[in-house]
Amino acid sequence: MTNREGSLEAPTRHPLDWKSEAFYDQAALDKEMARVFDICHGCRRCVNLCTAFPTLFDLVDNSSTMEVDGIARADYAKVVDQCYLCDMCYMSKCPYVPPHQWNVDFPHLMLRAKAVKFRRQGAPLRDRLLSSTDAMGRLAAIPVVAQTVNAVNKVGAARSVMQGVLGVHKDRQLPDYASSKFRPNASPARSTEVRDGKNTPGKVAIYATCYVNYNEPGIGHDLLAILEHNAIPWVLVEKEACCGMPKLELGDLETVAKLKDANIPPLAKLAKAGYAILTPIPSCTLMYKQELPLMFPGDGDVKAVQEAMFDPFEYLVLRNRDGLLKTDFKEKLGNVSYHIPCHSRVQNVGQKTRELLQLIPGTTVNTVERCAGHDGTWGVKAEYYDNSMKIGRPVFEKMAAGEPDYISSDCPIAGRHIRQGMGEESPNARKHHPIELVRKAYGI
Ligand code: SF4
Numbered sequence: 130m131t132n133r134e135g136s137l138e139a140p141t142r143h144p145l146d147w148k149s150e151a152f153y154d155q156a157a158l159d160k161e162m163a164r165v166f167d168i169c170h171g172c173r174r175c176v177n178l179c180t181a182f183p184t185l186f187d188l189v190d191n192s193s194t195m196e197v198d199g200i201a202r203a204d205y206a207k208v209v210d211q212c213y214l215c216d217m218c219y220m221s222k223c224p225y226v227p228p229h230q231w232n233v234d235f236p237h238l239m240l241r242a243k244a245v246k247f248r249r250q251g252a253p254l255r256d257r258l259l260s261s262t263d264a265m266g267r268l269a270a271i272p273v274v275a276q277t278v279n280a281v282n283k284v285g286a287a288r289s290v291m292q293g294v295l296g297v298h299k300d301r302q303l304p305d306y307a308s309s310k311f312r313p314n315a316s317p318a319r320s321t322e323v324r325d326g327k328n329t330p331g332k333v334a335i336y337a338t339c340y341v342n343y344n345e346p347g348i349g350h351d352l353l354a355i356l357e358h359n360a361i362p363w364v365l366v367e368k369e370a371c372c373g374m375p376k377l378e379l380g381d382l383e384t385v386a387k388l389k390d391a392n393i394p395p396l397a398k399l400a401k402a403g404y405a406i407l408t409p410i411p412s413c414t415l416m417y418k419q420e421l422p423l424m425f426p427g428d429g430d431v432k433a434v435q436e437a438m439f440d441p442f443e444y445l446v447l448r449n450r451d452g453l454l455k456t457d458f459k460e461k462l463g464n465v466s467y468h469i470p471c472h473s474r475v476q477n478v479g480q481k482t483r484e485l486l487q488l489i490p491g492t493t494v495n496t497v498e499r500c501a502g503h504d505g506t507w508g509v510k511a512e513y514y515d516n517s518m519k520i521g522r523p524v525f526e527k528m529a530a531g532e533p534d535y536i537s538s539d540c541p542i543a544g545r546h547i548r549q550g551m552g553e554e555s556p557n558a559r560k561h562h563p564i565e566l567v568r569k570a571y572g573i
Pocket residue numbers: 178179180181182211212213214215216217218219235236239
């Protein structure tokens with residue numbers, strides 16, 4: 130048998146076998162980690178992607194045998210802890226992904242290890258709080274409470290206490306909570322005529338996401354204004370809960386399943402009624418496009434939602450291809466440094482945000498396609514903050530190049546992280562989400 134490198138066939142992703150007891154068998158997991166770690170040690174392509182691989186290679190190089198068999202099994206967790214499931218090693222580097230016979234799916238192996246750990250030990254309070262985005266948002270977005278939380282988050286002494294008690298790094302700039310949530314304040318759609326295109330349904334359902342609902346409702350209002358400008362009728366998804374991505378990253382798969390049970394029925398109803406479902410946060414979009422279909426491969430409703438789910442820029446660019454998008458932009462944007470987040474890249478839809486921004490006259494887009502190193506909650510945690518800033522450094526430098534007027538990322542959390550990491554560089558560059566930039570360019 131030849132061990133051919135790479136594959137001539139398109140990569141495939143196996144469903145996640147998370148309901149079987151074998152999935153949680155520690156000895157079987159350790160054996161699989163030893164097998165995959167050994168392949169990675171011989172390959173080392175991913176050394177600069179994140180800190181999981183350097184951690185692994187340091188463990189190998191400092192072991193008595195200088196091979197994977199010299200690493201203590203207990204130290205495998207050090208590699209797992211450094212992985213924030215961005216998926217880039219699978220999508221962009223690895224020549225041994227299925228259908229290759231070596232069957233390497235590093236992110237899903239890390240996810241399995243996180244799930245086994247969660248089943249055995251649960252998670253500390255800090256991780257349970259940070260991953261409960263909906264509950265935290267509901268509480269913190271109450272007016273007065275929002276103002277108090279926002280003020281406290283900016284006080285150095287309070288942040289030092291928070292680091293000591295909760296393990297949230299004192300220097301991490303946290304998003305504000307809005308005192309006025311998106312969903313209850315979304316203006317009703319005026320357009321009613323449905324014009325289906327070849328590539329796009331003519332009516333849209335908005336899955337707002339916890340982040341837009343509680344932290345940056347302006348992104349949601351801007352998206353609605355863009356739809357209105359293009360005479361696209363829209364509805365809000367009747368009821369929504371967190372997509373489950375923060376719980377997935379924690380390995381809490383049972384809670385992911387509960388959130389799926391809350392979200393999928395109303396979403397599937399809309400999908401079957403011919404709506405395009407737009408989700409303005411890439412990680413949440415990815416949850417419906419990739420992670421839930423892999424966790425529930427036989428579920429027809431999950432599949433219907435997967436097929437109806439669009440990144441907003443994917444939808445708008447396809448709408449333009451259908452000849453149904455207005456390009457009457459009135460305001461030029463100048464130099465835009467645009468970061469494409471990992472969870473947008475792994476959706477495999479190309480650089481749709483860049484494509485749309487480039488339609489705006491007087492706009493030059495400097496696209497930065499590299500992991501910024503924050504992830505949803507990983508870069509907030511005291512023990513990972515320094516690594517998160519280290520991983521992001523090349524992105525901060527590239528985003529500062531060319532005297533940008535705006536810096537922007539589809540992931541608003543990455544956008545904030547990048548602005549923080551840029552420090553004093555490009556002090557005049559304003560941080561705006563791409564959806565906000567498009568509204569600004571339309572002059573609406
Ligand atoms: S999924 Fe991302 S963070 Fe995890 S090992 Fe791969 S590249 Fe690193």
